[in-house]
Amino acid sequence: MNEEKVFNFLKFDNIFLFVFFGVFVFSVFSIFYFGLNLGLDFKGGTIIEIGFEKERPSIQEIREKLSGLNLGQVVIQEAGEKNVILRMREISEKEKSQIFEALQNPQEIRSEMIGPSISLELKRKSIWLTVFSLIAISIYVALAFKKVTQRLSSLIFSLISFLGLFQNTFFLLGIISVLGKFWGAQFNISILIAILTCLGYGINDTIVFFDRLRENIIKKKKTDFGEIINLSIFQTFTRQINTSLTTIFPVLAIFAFKIESLRFFSLIIALGILNSTFFSLFVAGSILKKIIKT
Amino acid sequence: MNLQEKISFFILICLVLFLGIGFSFPEIFKINIFPKKEFKLGLDLNGGVHFLYQADLSQIPEQEKKEAMESLKNVIEKRVNFFGVKEPILQIQGEKIIIELSGFSDPKKAIEEIGKTPFLEFREKKGEDFVSTPLTGRYLKGAQVSFDQFNAPAISLEFNEEGAKLFAEITERNVGKPLAIFLDGNLISAPTVREKIPSGKAEITGKFSLEEAKELARNLNAGALPVPINLISYQIVGPTLGKASLEKIVKAGLIGFLLIAIFMVLIYKISGFVAVFSLILFAVLNLTLYKIIPVTLTLSGIAGFLLSLGMAVDANILIFSRTKEELKTGKNLSQSFKEGFERAWPAIRDGNLTTLIVNLILIFWGTSFVRGFATTLSLGILISMFTAIFVTREFLKIIISPKIQKIII
Numbered sequence: 001m002n003e004e005k006v007f008n009f010l011k012f013d014n015i016f017l018f019v020f021f022g023v024f025v026f027s028v029f030s031i032f033y034f035g036l037n038l039g040l041d042f043k044g045g046t047i048i049e050i051g052f053e054k055e056r057p058s059i060q061e062i063r064e065k066l067s068g069l070n071l072g073q074v075v076i077q078e079a080g081e082k083n084v085i086l087r088m089r090e091i092s093e094k095e096k097s098q099i100f101e102a103l104q105n106p107q108e109i110r111s112e113m114i115g116p117s118i119s120l121e122l123k124r125k126s127i128w129l130t131v132f133s134l135i136a137i138s139i140y141v142a143l144a145f146k147k148v149t150q151r152l153s154s155l156i157f158s159l160i161s162f163l164g165l166f167q168n169t170f171f172l173l174g175i176i177s178v179l180g181k182f183w184g185a186q187f188n189i190s191i192l193i194a195i196l197t198c199l200g201y202g203i204n205d206t207i208v209f210f211d212r213l214r215e216n217i218i219k220k221k222k223t224d225f226g227e228i229i230n231l232s233i234f235q236t237f238t239r240q241i242n243t244s245l246t247t248i249f250p251v252l253a254i255f256a257f258k259i260e261s262l263r264f265f266s267l268i269i270a271l272g273i274l275n276s277t278f279f280s281l282f283v284a285g286s287i288l289k290k291i292i293k294t
Numbered sequence: 295m296n297l298q299e300k301i302s303f304f305i306l307i308c309l310v311l312f313l314g315i316g317f318s319f320p321e322i323f324k325i326n327i328f329p330k331k332e333f334k335l336g337l338d339l340n341g342g343v344h345f346l347y348q349a350d351l352s353q354i355p356e357q358e359k360k361e362a363m364e365s366l367k368n369v370i371e372k373r374v375n376f377f378g379v380k381e382p383i384l385q386i387q388g389e390k391i392i393i394e395l396s397g398f399s400d401p402k403k404a405i406e407e408i409g410k411t412p413f414l415e416f417r418e419k420k421g422e423d424f425v426s427t428p429l430t431g432r433y434l435k436g437a438q439v440s441f442d443q444f445n446a447p448a449i450s451l452e453f454n455e456e457g458a459k460l461f462a463e464i465t466e467r468n469v470g471k472p473l474a475i476f477l478d479g480n481l482i483s484a485p486t487v488r489e490k491i492p493s494g495k496a497e498i499t500g501k502f503s504l505e506e507a508k509e510l511a512r513n514l515n516a517g518a519l520p521v522p523i524n525l526i527s528y529q530i531v532g533p534t535l536g537k538a539s540l541e542k543i544v545k546a547g548l549i550g551f552l553l554i555a556i557f558m559v560l561i562y563k564i565s566g567f568v569a570v571f572s573l574i575l576f577a578v579l580n581l582t583l584y585k586i587i588p589v590t591l592t593l594s595g596i597a598g599f600l601l602s603l604g605m606a607v608d609a610n611i612l613i614f615s616r617t618k619e620e621l622k623t624g625k626n627l628s629q630s631f632k633e634g635f636e637r638a639w640p641a642i643r644d645g646n647l648t649t650l651i652v653n654l655i656l657i658f659w660g661t662s663f664v665r666g667f668a669t670t671l672s673l674g675i676l677i678s679m680f681t682a683i684f685v686t687r688e689f690l691k692i693i694i695s696p697k698i699q700k701i702i703i
Contacts, residue, residue, distance in 0.1 A: 049535075092525075110530055110535050114527045125659060133652045140648050189660075193664055200648045203648055239611055239615035243607075246604045248604065250547065253600070257546040265594075
């Protein structure tokens with residue numbers, strides 16, 4: 001094999017680790033500071049999007065018109081050019097027609113109501129969904145890294161990839177809490193699915209890297225371990241970037257077209273894929289290097 | 295591969311592509327051999343309503359609950375059929391009932407017709423209050439407009455055998471007392487019972503106009519709800535939003551596809567081009583299967599499909615990267631490709647497996663948003679194993695030649 005010049009990624013291992021853990025700390029901080037803005041799925045309530053044919057009344061005007069209806073707290077938000085989104089507690093059909101009357105019968109773009117018993121059920125379902133998915137991923141990781149054992153315990157590989165999954169989960173929850181604070185994003189089932197999808201897909205990059213590492217360990221017994229890690233990063237660098245890019249392309253296209261129910265969903269998938277690629281490219285190797293040294 | 299094999303493979307792929315496109319978009323070809331079946335669109339793309347009603351079965355004995363839900367479903371089905379919706383979905387889930395009317399653009403009317411179907415109930419006096427009796431619209435045989443002794447419109451009811459028995463018992467124990475008729479929880483009238491009525495016939499008098507009486511009789515005939523229901527969750531998508539969303543996601547899909555195609559050709563040259571060809575075949579096969587199975591396409595479902603487009607070329611990227619490496623070690627072109635396909639396989643298999651496992655859990659567990667997404671994504675992953683690996687490999691075998699070595703990858 002002709003020797004290529006291998007870029008020394010691990011020279012920056014401290015920076016990679018700093019970014020990795022820094023992002024984690026910030027995310028945890030943001031989750032606790034801003035909180036998660038629970039969506040209709042988990043909290044119950046009503047969302048109504050209405051469209052005005054002529055001029056859209058101001059939020060203040062709408063609030064005044066609805067004030068006599070005893071709807072509790074109503075969150076009013078402008079959407080698009082002529083639409084308004086109203087969020088409130090779960091309301092009866094009667095109350096809904098009162099709202100439409102009070103606003104001079106605007107067009108009903110969409111509406112959704114979820115009663116308290118349903119939101120409770122959805123919450124329960126989502127917890128099981130998450131638990132089962134995590135167990136499935138764990139079993140997979142444990143099985144996948146059974147094959148990697150050469151000089152290292154497969155436990156180390158599993159633990160490192162779990163660290164990545166763990167950080168990615170908190171990173172995405174942190175993003176959603178920030179988006180929730182400033183752009184009204186809500187944590188609902190679709191966001192949960194986006195996160196689980198990122199975990200399932202993101203682990204693949206890590207496996208591609210560890211797979212190559214194993215191959216190199218077997219091939220070059222004499223070289224220094226740090227060099228083997230670095231070589232593995234170098235060799236898998238382009239393909240990891242490329243696979244992530246092609247997957248992100250359609251996701252970004254969905255995001256760009258501003259489809260309401262998929263906006264934050266697509267953003268979370270894109271960011272989740274980027275973060276897991278960063279992890280498997282730079283962080284996994286850096287951690288491995290630190291562990292082996294000490 | 296000899297020339298004959300090459301040609302037959304090429305013809306086979308073209309045939310699959312032709313059939314797939316013809317089946318997915320029969321309007322493209324001007325021949326009438328393809329079934330004119332349309333894609334099944336979910337309500338977020340087609341507009342429509344999704345209702346979830348909770349039935350109140352507290353008055354129904356345990357062994358009759360199942361039957362009561364069935365008859366509730368039948369009654370609602372009759373009502374819904376008035377709307378002329380193509381394929382209404384009615385589903386019983388324990389003590390809940392799901393009603394989905396895709397493409398129905400008048401949610402107010404739907405809620406009125408379903409929700410306002412009268413719940414008829416007879417109540418007897420206990421102390422100061424009226425309390426429910428077992429006699430409800432469940433036991434109604436028929437209703438029609440009649441006129442009372444003052445010639446005001448009224449509604450005469452006729453109970454079935456069981457109802458007549460109940461009515462006889464109730465009137466017997468309430469002689470000299472008022473017996474109230476409630477419609478949807480509202481008191482309509484409370485005539486005093488003069489004697490036991492064994493005939494199973496009763497008359498509701500109240501302040502109805504003729505129109506009101508007619509409508510009420512019609513509704514009661516269409517089926518008074520056997521048990522009271524309560525709307526606990528709904529989703530309504532207006533027709534304009536559905537259409538706009540469909541247009542947007544189709545455009546997003548095309549742009550996503552173009553980005554992937556340009557990227558692949560730029561980076562992997564002719565091999566990239568072959569991968570894009572496989573990707574087209576992949577897309578067509580997916581769309582065809584959506585029609586055949588059929589898969590109800592929702593926004594999230596299409597998002598899952600688009601994501602699977604991106605994941606499908608992942609396999610090709612892993613294969614081509616490996617092939618490039620093998621080329622650098624001095625192997626010849628077909629040897630390198632062979633190694634590339636072989637060595638990249640474990641990573642491709644493992645990668646697809648994790649995504650697939652998570653998705654299968656989502657399909658069995660999820661709500662309609664989740665299921666839509668997971669179904670198309672899983673289907674995509676399975677099909678990509680065929681197109682991205684098998685089709686790409688065979689195609690490359692056909693065109694590999696040392697003459698174009700420089701631009702092949």
